[in-house]
Amino acid sequence: MTSPLRPSHAEPRAEGVLPTLAELIALRAAVGPRQAAPRGRHGPAGPSLSPLRGRGMEYAESREYVPGDDARHVDWRVTARSGRLHTKLFQAERERLTLLVADTSPALYFGTRVRFKSVQAARAGAVAAWRAVRDGDRIGALRASRREPPVPPASGGRGALRVLDALVRWYRAPQDDDAGLDVALEHAVRLIRPGARVVVLADPHAAAAVGDARWTALAQHHEAIALLLADPLEAAPPKAVLSFADGEGHRLALDLAGAAMRQRWQAAFATPANECLQRLPRLGVRARLLSTDAPSESWLGMLGTGVRR
Structure with missing residues (x-):
């Protein structure tokens, strides 16, 4: 089933179900202004020439x-x-690349609290884009597609708006040409040069399916961050019969009162998330669950100091 699921008693609303360009632009305020550079003996200590090529x-x-x-x-x-x-x-002074890698697997187009996981992915990606602008980085993006080219990196507001426009398109509905997160990460590793910041927006199940070698290659020469999109219902389902409907009106009932079904639920949702949280840091990737009801900028504390590597 590729259509977004929602509890059957809920009426579909655009807010929280479909990302909008206006809300992604508004998230610039959540990043805040750039902090002033520390002052040295002879005035502000600004960036210096890098031995790297830029x-x-x-x-x-x-x-x-x-x-x-x-x-x-x-x-x-x-x-x-x-x-x-x-x-x-x-x-020159080195200009870092911030690259967003967007998982667009069907499991993201679902939500029971505040917003769909897909909308939270778009919002978290927008926060990363505005942080890149604040840090003076170029910002680009790609998704798991064998047909659509990456959003080419660019600096400033123009670069951010290109990425935001792509996030709105990618996360409004499941993509029929989604090729899997592993393909997206393969493209990322092949395209970027050492020293980049890579922010991966992914469903935990998709992230868990990616092998160690791919994650290690991503983290070896880059600052790698994985934001794992989750919904509260996935982690703590009630002991009850839940009825779901997809975007086409088809209904599905799950009896979560029984132990067997709860174990299957655990294997489908909690287990992949917990596996990623334990495995990815060992491979050099910072990983965090980002719930649909959490502030979209709550993960910013994971970022490094901005020192170019």
Whole structure:
């Protein structure tokens, strides 16, 4: 069943069921202003030149072009000599990439408290995008699709709005070309360069199905964070018969009073979440459950200090 589920007695409402661009834009206020830089003996201690290669004024080297690179910096001489598109890099303060990896599996389009898990995913992604703007990062996004290209990284409000627009599209309804979180993470590992911040928005079941090697590759050279979207009903179902309806009016009744059904429920929801919370930190990935009734910015304390690696 790929349609969103809701308790059958509840009437569908747009609020909490479908993300809107207006609410994602409004979440910029939840991030807050950037803190002032500490002052040194000779005034504010600002960023210094990095030994790493970034964008700036002084040419450093050329490398093969990757999606998101500025076309104005194409090195046509090296491109002609090698037969492969290359771009110029410059010595400068390093500009980090914040990349959102969006799981769009059908299990996310469900909710019983405040909002659907899909809406909470969109909101948490918006918080990450606005934090990237505050930190001076470029922001990009991709989902588990073999057809849709990533949202190319860009700085400032323009970059954030591109990502927010994608989140609204991705989380309004299940995506018919969803290829699984493992595919999305494979794309991410292949595209990003060391030092990026990667925020994964995922259903616990999808995250649990991804192998250790994929998570380790993601965390090896990046700041990796997994936000596992959860609904209170999944963790603590009542001992009763629950009736659900999908978006097409089909009904499903589950008797959760019996021990056998509760064990199956536990295996489907609580077990994958607990497994991820224990396994991912051992692989270098910070993981946290984000409930549908929690503030969408409540996970921000997981982020590092902003020091570029």
